Amino acid sequence: MSNVVLDINDKPKTGQLITLSLQHMFAMFGSTILVPTLTNLSPAIALLTSGIATLIFILITRFEVPAYLGSSFAFIAPILVASEASGPGGAMLGAMLVGLVYGIVSLVIWKTGYKWIMRILPPIVVAPVIMVIGLGLAVTAVNMAMYETTKNGEQIYHASYFIVALLTLAIAIICNNFFKGVVSTMPILIGMIGGYIISLISDAMFGTSFINLQTVKDASWFQLPDFLIPGIDYKVNMTSKIFFAMVPIVIVTISEHIGHQLVLGKVVHRNFIKSPGLNRSLLGDGLGTLVSSLIGGPPKTTYGENIGVLVLTRVFSVWVIAGAAVCAILLAFSGKLMALVASIPSPVLGGVSILLFGIIASSGLRMLVENKIDFDHNRNLVIASVILILGIGGGKLVFSDTFSVEGMALAAIVGVILNIVLPGTAQPDLELLADEQDEQQKQKKN
Template identity: 70%
Template sequence: MSNTVLDVNEKPSGGQLITLSFQHMFAMFGSTILVPQLVGLSPAIALLTSGIATIVFLLITKFQVPAYLGSSFAFIAPIILASKIGGIGSAMIGAMFVGLTYGIVSLIIWKSGYKWIMKLLPAIVVGPVIMVIGLGLAVTAVDMAMNIPVEGTDLKEYSFLHFSAALVTLFTAIFCTIYFKNILSTMPILIGLVVGYIYSIVIGIVNFEPIKEANMFALPDFLIPGVHYEFVVTSKILLVMVPIVIVTISEHIGHQLVLGKVVNRDYIKEPGLHRSLLGDGFGTFVSALIGGPPKTTYGENIGVLAITRVYSVYVIMGAAVIAILLSFFGKAMAVIATIPTSVLGGVSILLFGIIAASGLRMLVEANVDFGNSRNLVIASVILVIGIGGAKFIVSESLSIEGMALAAIIGVILNWVLPGRKEAETPNLNTTE
């Protein structure tokens, strides 16, 4: 602890608080606003709910865990699918039940301990499902990067100009990831978006009208059940969204293990996995209640903690407050709205690839033996069912498909196939 600049419950000075809080806000900013851009939600509401969810998390974990909650990439495909089924309101309802599922799991862990969930979610199941998340979105990323809508039709056509913007964005983010050090190394997505946006302005593909028309201050686009959409719960929506917690709970455990190593604490035991899961889940519930995407603890911000050795929860709280305030600046949100789709596609190529690769890394770090036919079968089935978009249709209103079906089948195969060993604790620095 001698290298620690500020420990978890130490208060920074006023100047330190502002500077360090902005660092955390910028670290999460690019990824947090990218998710709503991809699924049709408001970037402003994503920022607002990231701040609110982080404060909720800090309260539930008794201000012992310096973690920032941002938009979860694991739910991009499920939100898009749920929106096609019943509109964006259905996706929000599904996200609320995701939060409630976290609450149920946290209650079970509180009463029975955490070892059972480690056995339920071994690397051989979670790793391939994480790969499905990234690879399943690959077509979307490439389409965004190089194709533009044909005016007056539902068709798209290739655009070299837009694809060049995607490539500039992509290579900037790659350069930052590989060559930048210290704080800048935690913000490759944000820097890539900024450089890609500037390039897009130079080549003339940015429409500035939304910025001119926007007010300086504006309320985020809330989505309130009973006001903006009818609150109708269907089994189809639940089966699209809820099974993804198989992955995100593993992600949460991995982040808590890594964070604990960074700040020299055992967060699985104190304040307890049940508390951190409850904080994550309740943050997601509150976010969905007002129109934000599901939340997860952010690896980028854990990286900032490791680099700065500033672990203060007051700094995390400061970043949350800044995000909340920024969400009400209409001009700033309008600038985000003018980012070309191709620029978003450029960073998505890298991000979705990293998600897939992180699933592969999890398998490597867990020393999963693919010479064992049992492991080979489980991984193969998960990958093909998830990426292939398989569906299990029970009735018109009841079906399980894609990533959700892959996750469920993976868990079942792991339990019923002979030769199952005790699952290792996921050592995961995975998707956001």
């Protein structure tokens, strides 16, 4: 561990803390604000709640896990479904349920141990569902990249839109592949900045109207975010559609959480599954999501970008993670910054979304490859095939006008059921991976 710059509990000096915290926050910034932008929620609230949720997570995990919580991409489609059913409040009610389910699962793990959940959520179930998340959003990304949506909902194709989107995409790809260090961990943020500048140049040279800067000029430096408070800003009216749109996605996000904890443990040479425990980290994630939903923010998840920054900088300090959270909270009250975010053109968002959603889908494929899933086994072939077709095809099980299970949620539920009922065992065993990680840690101490 001689190459570690700052270990988990090391506290940097004030100047270093500010610099490292800002760097870390900006690495999370692009993805955190992209989710609310795509789902018509408030980017300011998303930024504020990401900071609050991260601080909650750090407290719950006893300052032992250097993880940052941002907006979850797994919930983009479910948020849109819930919002269509009951407005933005519907998505918030669904997110509250998600947070409560996390709490229940963490309580069960606390009482019974963590091994059972790792058995029912193996890579052969999780990986195809992750692929469904990315591929299911492909049409959304491409439409934003090519079309102008009028007030009447009509889509008009513009070649200029697609050119800006492709240039934005090119900048993100270049940052991700041709640069090293922190720049390579922020392709989404830098891509959006580059696309924004290209849009400004296009407006000045060719008379296009991608950006309206007047809203940025009119915005105040200090401005309260647009809170969504239950019982005040919307009626509390839970429906089965909201429940089944949001809650089944917990299957995916808990699996994602476990994966992040295993990878993060390898990076910082700890076993977080056993200490502070999977029950604590899940509770921190769930409580962060619950608090976020109570004021209008999207569901939260531990970020893979966070792990990338830790690997590159070798700065594992929870003080830096907490500092990044505080920076996010402060920036959420900047009216001009949030107005600037709101002015990002659709093709710019479409360009970075093409890469981001593609990476999500590819990460599911990578999970299958890394875990050496053998598709010569009919069990694996059946589970993956059914999940992919049901999820991408938009399968729907309708019980009544208000009660249905569809798309990604249906695919995830069916995948879990198939994994339980089909003969044979899932490989690899995540329980064994956690045990191996624990043994490696003991050997390093000795």
